Amino acid sequence: MRNLARRSFKWRVPLRWYAVSLLAPPLILLLAVMALYGLAPLRALAQNWSLIFTLFLPALVIMILFNNVAEEIGWTGFTFARLQDRHGPLRAALLTTVFFWLYHVPSCYVETRSRLATAVVLGIFLLPHLGSRLIIGWLYNSAGASVLIAGLFHAMHNAIVSATGLVAVLALPQFEVLVIMAAVVVLAGAIIAVGTRGRLGLRQSSESAADRK
Amino acid sequence: MNVHLGMFIRALRSWIIQHPIISFLILAYATTAALAFVPEALTELGLLPGGATPHGVLENVAGSAVPLS
Numbered sequence: 001m002r003n004l005a006r007r008s009f010k011w012r013v014p015l016r017w018y019a020v021s022l023l024a025p026p027l028i029l030l031l032a033v034m035a036l037y038g039l040a041p042l043r044a045l046a047q048n049w050s051l052i053f054t055l056f057l058p059a060l061v062i063m064i065l066f067n068n069v070a071e072e073i074g075w076t077g078f079t080f081a082r083l084q085d086r087h088g089p090l091r092a093a094l095l096t097t098v099f100f101w102l103y104h105v106p107s108c109y110v111e112t113r114s115r116l117a118t119a120v121v122l123g124i125f126l127l128p129h130l131g132s133r134l135i136i137g138w139l140y141n142s143a144g145a146s147v148l149i150a151g152l153f154h155a156m157h158n159a160i161v162s163a164t165g166l167v168a169v170l171a172l173p174q175f176e177v178l179v180i181m182a183a184v185v186v187l188a189g190a191i192i193a194v195g196t197r198g199r200l201g202l203r204q205s206s207e208s209a210a211d212r213k
Numbered sequence: 214m215n216v217h218l219g220m221f222i223r224a225l226r227s228w229i230i231q232h233p234i235i236s237f238l239i240l241a242y243a244t245t246a247a248l249a250f251v252p253e254a255l256t257e258l259g260l261l262p263g264g265a266t267p268h269g270v271l272e273n274v275a276g277s278a279v280p281l282s
Contacts, residue, residue, distance in 0.1 A: 074241060079234055099238055106242075106249035 007081075008073045010146040017143040021153035025181075028188075029160055032180050033170060044171035051169045060159035068158060069151030075100050076140050077147040080133070089137055090198035097133040101126055128182035131189030132157065134200065138192045142201035157181065 033041040075096060083092035101122065109118045136150045143149040160166040161181050167174045192200065229236040 074237060078237060082234055103241060103245060106246045110249045 004073065004077050007145050008069075008077050008147040010144065011148055013143040013146050013149060017139065017146070017149045018152070021139055021149050022156050025153065025156045025160055025184075026166060028184055029166065029177070029181060030170075032184060033172060033177075036180070037172070041170040041172060045169060048169050048171060055164050055168050056159060056166050059162050059165045060155060063155035063158050063162075064152065068155040069148060072136065072147050072151040072154055076136055076150045080137055080140065081145070084137070084141075084202065088198070089141065089200035089202045090193065093133045093137045093193075093200060094130070096137075097126075097130045100133065101129045125182065128185050131182075131185035131187070134189035134193050135185065137200040138196065139201075141199075141203070157185070 030041070030045075079099060080092050080096045083095050086092075087095065104122065104125075105118065108121055109115070112118050112121060132154070136153060139153055140146065140150040158165075161174065161178045163174050167177045170177070
């Protein structure tokens with residue numbers, strides 16, 4: 001438990017990992033929406049810049065403090081880390097994806113009140129969940145087993161697609177931003193998996209076990 | 214009775230230690246299902262006969278019968 005607590009709040013990591021987890025998602029989204037919508041999102045950003053401080057950042061802070069970092073303690077700090085020791089990083093990410101994906105069944109059903117709609121929505125989001133688990137696993141390993149960095153990325157992603165998040169600042173339909181972010185996450189996850197040859201930033205097995213001790 | 218309960222708890226603890234991930238998953242899924250479905254189910258009509266709701270039953274059982282017993 002002490003080891004898990006230490007990894008959950010490990011904040012002394014190179015600054016670049018804070019940049020990757022917090023700055024890369026909104027910047028990549030901005031580039032993607034500019035490619036798709038032209039300059040309209042930039043104009044909306046210039047017009048609605050104050051919403052960054054009144055809507056987007058508060059949403060991000062709430063996600064960090066009460067939601068996603070806590071979520072990642074269980075899914076990354078505990079489940080992914082243990083599975084990784086036994087099965088390697090790629091299989092661990094695949095297994096964690098299934099478990100994490102199933103975890104969303106009750107809340108999805110409550111939102112849709114329809115088994116068919118639940119199945120459709122979850123089916124659509126299976127690949128993005130896999131992409132996000134690959135990215136989060138890579139961030140966790142690369143930042144020296146820091147659950148905090150993984151949680152920050154998850155919080156930023158959720159703050160971006162939230163109706164009161166970056167969606168409102170850019171004045172774009174939430175569903176379209178959700179689809180764009182899903183595509184970005186799937187692509188980034190695939191690039192990371194291929195680029196790291198399935199290691200997801202994990203150093204030699206003796207070093208990773210030492211990180212967890 | 215206490216001996217059996219103690220044995221059960223020891224066996225459960227042993228099982229959790231041997232299967233930490235499954236234990237976590239059971240806990241996580243049970244919690245999300247409870248949070249998602251129990252509040253809805255408590256006031257859902259049609260789950261119990263005669264127009265009763267689980268909330269109503271709990272209210273009578275836990276609110277009236279248990280304190281009186």
